[in-house]
Amino acid sequence: MSIAPLPDGDWIRGISIRQPYAACILAGAKTVENRPTRWRTGWVLLHTSKTVDQPALRIPLIGRTIRGRHLVTGAVLGIARITDCHQDPEDAQPCSEWAHPGAWHLVLADVQALPLPVPARGQVIPWKPTQDLVDRVFQQLPDFRP
Template sequence: MTPRRTPEPRNHAAGVPVRAVSVARPWAGLILHRGKDVENRTWSTRYRGLLVIHASQSWDQWPDDIARQFALPADKGGHPTGYLGVAELVDVHRHTDDRQCSPWAEPSTWHWCLTNPRPFPHPIPGPGRLGLYTPPPAVVTAARAACSGGGV
């Protein structure tokens, strides 16, 4: 396994695009709080940059070993929905047998490689969408504040 280089954080000043992706619970929270550095997708994107993580209403059952390893709450109430925070999308590549980029990477998927997760102080309510999308203006403002070290 070749180690990944962690890029320097980018400047996310006004005018720089911000995108969002909806992720099933509990995976969205794991990205921001527990070191999940790859989001597995069936599709690729050319976008690189600030990615707002939205926790969708959908619930994905995790394997028991992951639940035990991270001491995850068993109930959905322990995993909020809405816009939870931001991360840097630094690379997207297809899984290959000789490229296991992260323990979170799954075979036969596109690996969206994430760094610099920054949770918002509180979830921001709002619906998600399919695909990569531009989040509401208040969420973009919160994302830029999180990147500059400011609060929401």
């Protein structure tokens, strides 16, 4: 029995996230990513930008989540599925302790960490990965099918 091939075309994007936030997502604790604009739902490569948000390391919620984790930068570290993108109503409770008021909240599910980082360049906006990058990522996830 063979596994169906991954789809061709425009089915996956990249999202670049600063550390330590990416580590919190990969740990399974942070299920909401904050962005200034709306994003479409679907699969994304979880890419870490080259910089670490140093002040964020002092936030207790983050410190508890990343304790003992190495903060890799400049690489794809996993994949996730954006299942929803919304803004909380002005006077409502945030949808998550990770949600920032006024931001668009990308709700992440099906997060899978890669065994090894795949070095890559990303962008702040949703970016289209090269086929070579997609191939290198999914070599590490041979049973994955969207």
